[in-house]
Amino acid sequence: xTDAWTKDVxxxxxxxxxxxxxxxxLIALVVGRPLxxxxxxxxxxxxxxxxxxxxxxxHADGSPAFARHRARLRRExxxxxxxxxxxxxxxxxxxxxxxx
DNA sequence: CGTGTGACCTAAG
DNA sequence: ACTTAGGCCACAC
Numbered sequence: 001x002t003d004a005w006t007k008d009v010x011x012x013x014x015x016x017x018x019x020x021x022x023x024x025x026l027i028a029l030v031v032g033r034p035l036x037x038x039x040x041x042x043x044x045x046x047x048x049x050x051x052x053x054x055x056x057x058x059h060a061d062g063s064p065a066f067a068r069h070r071a072r073l074r075r076e077x078x079x080x081x082x083x084x085x086x087x088x089x090x091x092x093x094x095x096x097x098x099x100x
Numbered sequence: 101c102g103t104g105t106g107a108c109c110t111a112a113g
Numbered sequence: 114a115c116t117t118a119g120g121c122c123a124c125a126c
Contacts, residue, residue: 005123024108028122035121037108042123045107057107065107 005031009043015094016056019077021085022092023060030094041065062087 008031015030016022022030024044025037033039037060044054044065055069056076062084064070070080079086 003123028108033122035109036123037121038106039108039122039124041107042105043107046124047107054107059107060109 005039006043006046008032009040010047010049010052012094013044013052013054013057016053016092018053019090020092021056021058021062021073021078021087021090022094023058023087025060026092026094027057056092058085 009027012027012030013022023037024040025034027040028034028036031040040057044057047054055064055072058064058069062081064073064085070083073085074080078090085091
């Protein structure tokens with residue numbers, strides 16, 4: 001948990017506003033490791049910190065990692081298109097470190 | 101230092 | 114839409 005990597009990932013996930021979602025890949029992008037989506041998943045798996053809204057982190061196709069997250073997201077006003085979140089409307093518009 | 105594993109992602113068939 | 118295969122990253126052994 002003291003690791004910079006874990007710390008950065010947690011920070012990024014906490015930045016996700018309610019009613020918005022982010023994919024693992026997007027989080028990886030935000031922390032500056034565009035190809036570390038998998039490692040982000042590892043951090044989430046090991047994360048038991050309630051201050052980290054892990055339910056707002058979904059797969060690239062919009063499907064939550066766990067079904068229990070679905071109801072939680074719906075409570076925040078997230079609309080679902082079948083099993084997937086409507087990413088068009090709810091994907092977190094994070095501004096990236098570099099680029100542009 | 102090599103290997104295996106994982107809440108991943110993308111491309112192909 | 115579903116299944117494979119390949120690839121990237123961090124971590125435990």
